Amino acid sequence: MGITSGAVLAAVVLLVAIIAIVAPVMTAARSRASMGQCNDNLARIGAAMLAYHNSYGEFPPAYVADANGRPMHSWRVLLLPFLGPQELALYESYDLSQPWDSPQNLNVLSAANAPSAYQCPADPNLTGLETSYRVVVGRGMVFQGTSSASLDEIEATDPPAVLVVEVRSTGVLWFEPADLKFDRIGYGINADRPDDISSHHPGGVHAVFSDGSVSFLDNSLSQEELRAMLSVRDGS
DSSP states (O other), X not given: OOOOHHHHHHHHHHHHHHHHHHHHHHHHHHHHHHHHHHHHHHHHHHHHHHHHHHHXXXXXXXXXXXXXXXXXXXXXXXXXXXXXXXXXXXXXXXXXXXXXXXXXXXXXXXXXXXXXXXXXXXXXXXXXXBOSEEOEESTTBXXXXXXXXXXXXXXHHOSOOEEXXXXXXXXXXXXXXXXXXTTXXXXXXXXOOTTSBOXXXXXXXXXXXXXXXXXXXXXXXXXXXXXXHHBOSSOO
């Protein structure tokens, strides 16, 4: 006996129903997985930040500048030796005497050797060399540009301060010395402003603090609360 059209229709309806049930579950599972990986990325960055601090007595500067004040190298490059053996090997092939965008440095940096810790898997728009994670630079922040705060300075007046935040679809290469400016961001989370703190995660963003902990900052966080988390100095 052949399969009737009614049986085929019933099978199709059942399949559609199963897909309707399973698809949201799979989407939610992928979202949880990407959030977990993003959290792990920032935990690695936080551990590297503290290892750098243990070696140099302060957190890395946002950038290293040349004699004319032009940014040459990002904090993400300076952290490479503290992220792991592969990143250390990459650091050793990178020439700190030349700017980040010199032909020699560009020649040794590729999507294949880009540190995985610098990219959030939830961002569908990243290329292999872009980064999801940036610091806020400027007066009163941990990162002043070519200088940065120490844990003693932070702990003297504040609870742990935010070191690194997510920014979706940055267009910034991971080794490029480009970060958020304290006087240009809106201090809102996922506020749909260019260069603001943002992510592709539902409800907020991840951030790593000066004690190495990672927290999820909710979209409802007020501008005053976020500014307080980011700042360590009162402008002095």
